Amino acid sequence: MEMGILGLPQSGKSTLFEIMTGVKISPSHTETVVRGQASVPDERFDKLVEIYKPAKVSPARVPFVDVHAVGEHPWEAIRQNLSGTDGILHVVDGFSLPDISIALDACRKLEDELVLSDLIIIEKKLERLAKMSKKAIAPQEAAQNELLPRLKDCLEAGKPLRRAGLTAQEVFTLKSFSFWTIKPELVVVNVAEDNPAFADEFAKAAHLAEPVMGICCKVEAELAGLDAADQKEFLSSMGIAEPAFGRIIRAAFTLLGRMSFFTVGEDEVKAWVIPHSTKAPKAAGAIHNDFERGFIKAEVMSFDDFMAHGGSQAQVKSAGRLRLEGKEYVVADGDIITFRFNV
Numbered sequence: 001m002e003m004g005i006l007g008l009p010q011s012g013k014s015t016l017f018e019i020m021t022g023v024k025i026s027p028s029h030t031e032t033v034v035r036g037q038a039s040v041p042d043e044r045f046d047k048l049v050e051i052y053k054p055a056k057v058s059p060a061r062v063p064f065v066d067v068h069a070v071g072e073h074p075w076e077a078i079r080q081n082l083s084g085t086d087g088i089l090h091v092v093d094g095f096s097l098p099d100i101s102i103a104l105d106a107c108r109k110l111e112d113e114l115v116l117s118d119l120i121i122i123e124k125k126l127e128r129l130a131k132m133s134k135k136a137i138a139p140q141e142a143a144q145n146e147l148l149p150r151l152k153d154c155l156e157a158g159k160p161l162r163r164a165g166l167t168a169q170e171v172f173t174l175k176s177f178s179f180w181t182i183k184p185e186l187v188v189v190n191v192a193e194d195n196p197a198f199a200d201e202f203a204k205a206a207h208l209a210e211p212v213m214g215i216c217c218k219v220e221a222e223l224a225g226l227d228a229a230d231q232k233e234f235l236s237s238m239g240i241a242e243p244a245f246g247r248i249i250r251a252a253f254t255l256l257g258r259m260s261f262f263t264v265g266e267d268e269v270k271a272w273v274i275p276h277s278t279k280a281p282k283a284a285g286a287i288h289n290d291f292e293r294g295f296i297k298a299e300v301m302s303f304d305d306f307m308a309h310g311g312s313q314a315q316v317k318s319a320g321r322l323r324l325e326g327k328e329y330v331v332a333d334g335d336i337i338t339f340r341f342n343v
């Protein structure tokens with residue numbers, strides 16, 4: 001699971017990457033690709049930490065990748081380095097020239113590049129398939145051959161593949177292509193300090209199917225540099241509940257179809273990242289393969305039950321709200337779990 005940061009040159013990609021991940025990119029850096037992890041803000045997790053005061057704190061994380069593409073073929077470097085990512089964070093410059101039509105053009109320019117890039121892949125594949133004898137075409141390719149013309153129409157109409165109404169099976173059939181526009185996408189408008197309303201105006205004018213969020217990277221870079229207490233003070237002095245970079249990280253996490261369950265104790269409180277609709281043994285496997293192999297039961301309490309019973313596992317149990325779940329249990333977001341296993 002990885003989120004790639006895309007955007008036109010100098011739109012603020014690296015600034016945003018640094019804010020979210022805390023990974024500093026030195027101005028003289030020569031590496032093309034920089035990876036970093038962003039902690040996902042979660043009030044429930046913070047409450048658990050407050051209650052258990054654990055020695056180790058491990059929040060959920062989202063990996064982000066930033067590409068510093070220079071030289072003659074920047075797009076090639078971006079394509080190569082981000083093609084394996086699971087989602088796209090598209091940064092739009094809204095600060096250097098805060099003009100809606102300029103920002104819209106900039107946004108569309110990149111979207112068009114992505115659509116075109118996917119279209120070329122499809123055309124090449126269809127050409128190749130057309131030259132092959134029917135017998136030589138493998139079943140997977142035959143399925144692709146059926147599907148690709150429809151996708152071509154979609155792209156030719158300027159629509160990304162994520163809006164082609166594909167079934168899960170069809171998406172699976174297309175996996176080997178790593179299309180850009182099939183990936184979930186979040187659009188982030190980097191606004192000027194004195195124009196925070198610009199992102200909303202942009203969203204209204206753009207009519208995108210993708211979620212749009214605003215951030216002022218300049219302000220948030222200062223914010224990210226403060227410790228937690230100073231951050232709170234800074235935010236309340238500005239009348240803001242939460243930094244925008246926190247909301248963006250959370251949105252990326254949701255966009256990738258992820259959720260968390262918690263394990264708690266005095267040694268560690270940890271948020272484990274799993275896809276939605278994960279059954280208990282697979283969730284146990286996120287912790288350790290042995291937990292999945294030797295899975296017996298999951299002791300589960302919901303976060304709400306835990307809080308409603310004074311943040312005490314013993315009280316949850318005596319109230320009969322501690323559930324013993326088996327192999328078919330689908331883990332819910334925010335479950336607090338202790339696995340029983342046997343290896």
Ligand SMILES: Nc1nc2c(ncn2[C@@H]2O[C@H](COP(=O)(O)OP(=O)(O)OP(=O)(O)O)[C@@H](O)[C@H]2O)c(=O)[nH]1
Nearest residue numbers: 008009010011012013014015068095191216217218
């Ligand atoms: N005023 C202002 N400047 C910003 C903001 N965000 C980024 N910048 C500046 O814009 C320039 C480009 O920012 P980067 O984060 O390096 O942009 P980038 O998209 O990573 O650039 P490339 O990797 O070269 O394509 C830097 O000089 C930043 O300091 C912002 O919100 N406000």
Ligand SMILES: [Mg+2]
Nearest residue numbers: 013014067068
């Ligand atoms: Mg950069």
